[in-house]
Amino acid sequence: MPPATFLNRQALYLRPDPARVIVRPFKPATEPKDLKPTDKTRANHIVDRVLGLDAETTERQLAAVLENFSGRHRNLLATFEARADEMEEALVTHLPFSVAQRRLVGSYFVHEYSFEASALFNPSIVVHPDQSLAPPGGLRFVLSLRAVGEGHVSSLTFRAGSIARDGSVSIDPTTRLAAMPRATGLVPWPGDGPVDLAFKADEDISERVIFPVTGWQSNGIEDARFVRFTDGDSHTYYATYTAYDGRAIRSELLQTDDFVTFRMRPLGGSAARNKGMALFPRKLDGRYAMIGRQDNENLYLIYSDDLHTWDGGQPILRPEWPWEFVQIGNCGSPIELDEGWLLFTHGVGPVRRYAIGAALLDKRDPSKVIARSREPLVHPDPSQREGYVPNVVYTCGAIRHGPRIILPYAVSDTFSNFATIGIEALLGAMEPQ
Known part of the structure; x- marks a missing residue:
């Protein structure tokens, strides 16, 4: 024709x-069905590991993340902080985040799409x-x-x-x-x-x-x-x-x-x-x-x-x-x-x-x-x-x-x-x- x-x-x-690419929220895989309300989730475990880092290591890890990704997005630190705010509301009680910890925590709960x-x-x-x-x-x-x-x-x-x-x-x-x-x-x-x-x-x-x-x-x-x-x-x-x-x-x-x-x-x-x-x-x-x-x-x-x-x-x-x-x-x-x-x-x-x-x-x-x-x-x-x-x-x-x-x-x-x-x-x- x-x-x-x-x-x-x-x-x-x-x-x-x-x-x-855009940055989207990342959620860990589905939790076990028998999880109790008082049990810590995988997200809590991730946060605990980040909070377990000393201040120097936290700053170094955050700097490495920014070096790797900052040229690919605008206002990446603000994105990390906003995501950390969302996670903090959803998690079991934990110690307060420092600024660097907040940003690093946020980086673990986003991904590129x-x-x-x-x-x-x-x-x-x-x-x-x-x-x-x-x-x-x-x-x-x-x-x-x-x-x-x-x-x-x-x-x-x-x-x-x-x-x-x-x-x-x-x-x-x-x-x-x-x-x-x-x-x-x-x-x-x-x-x-x-x-x-x-x-x-x-x-x-x-x-x-x-x-x-x-x-x-x-x-x-x-x-x-x-x-x-x-x-x-x-x-x-x-x-x-x-x-x-x-x-x-x-x-x-x-x-x-x-x-x-x-x-x-x-x-x-x-x-x-x-x-x-x-x-x-x-x-x-x-x-x-x-x-x-x-x-x-x-x-x-x-x-x-x-x-x-x-x-x-x-x-x-x-x-x-x-x-x-x-x-x-x-x-x-x-x-x-x-x-x-x-x-x-x-x-x-x-x-x-x-x-x-x-x-x-x-x-x-x-x-x-x-x-x-x-x-x-x-x-x-x-x-x-x-x-x-x-x-x-x-x-x-x-x-x-x-x-x-x-x-x-x-x-x-x-x-x-x-x-x-x-x-x-x-x-x-x-x-x-």
Whole structure:
């Protein structure tokens, strides 16, 4: 199957980098089941051993740790001290820590995690909130990506970049360091209420990693679909994503104005029990609108008066062509054109092969499908079909710039690439419905 003639793949690849690490809490292995409340745990034993060191040895050991790791992280001493505070509250009574002991104790209860060691994929792209550095005739953007590390745990990471007047894409250099935000509002622990996240404003956007912070997210924050939502004169960035605890999934919503502070909260309602929800970039007739898949097969249009509660919905797109016979899903929020709402879709075909197509929905009534692609626009290229999950191309959102669509997409759940698509040619190639 030849690629679409109006699609231009760019020689720009974002690949996982195992050298980028964050610091996470480390917990010793599970304790024996017959442990009594008054018994010392393995954590207590570790602390006792540290407190048994003389002052000189303590200082020497701490200096060795810092020499080994300080170039890999910001404010490592503060991280050790914060972790020691957490441990001190959890441990059986012991002698007070000195400053050096506190820092050394904290170092024993953290570990490095290479958050994108395995994959960097399923990108989503939106207009950057700050356009001061945009090239002439171009624009700045924020790219979100799903990063996967040890244990197949997914987190959310970011890049910034520019689109030139001619549609060429460039990515800003990625920093070596990475950091997680400060989280508040984690009560109750499962994460049934809002959670606020705050990064430091002076950190580069590529440093910011949103790692699972609640029980529902414990095995992953997956496939964020970002959209710049317009309401009157104000703009807010929302992202629908899948929280996964290792057994069950839940749709949740991420909100930000500046990509420095974020709020996470679950979505409620019967329509939010499934993956792959994508919000329209504005209200339609005074109501929020979403594209989602409720039955693991078809795409639905859902309306709601409440951004955080979604029920019902009507099916608008079903598998029609052989490349999508297994199921279809959305590839991010609809893009508003003069001709209608352009919705990128993914289809699953033989040998569980994922490809990307498109549909055009009516501007006033998106339940009406005006046209759709008979053949996929992007499919696994023979030279790019191998990876963590072979035979897959996938995206979580594209952006319009002038007469083109900028489409970032993932290859075989491993790395990400970019393509540009001429809007006029794309619409002309779609089959009327």
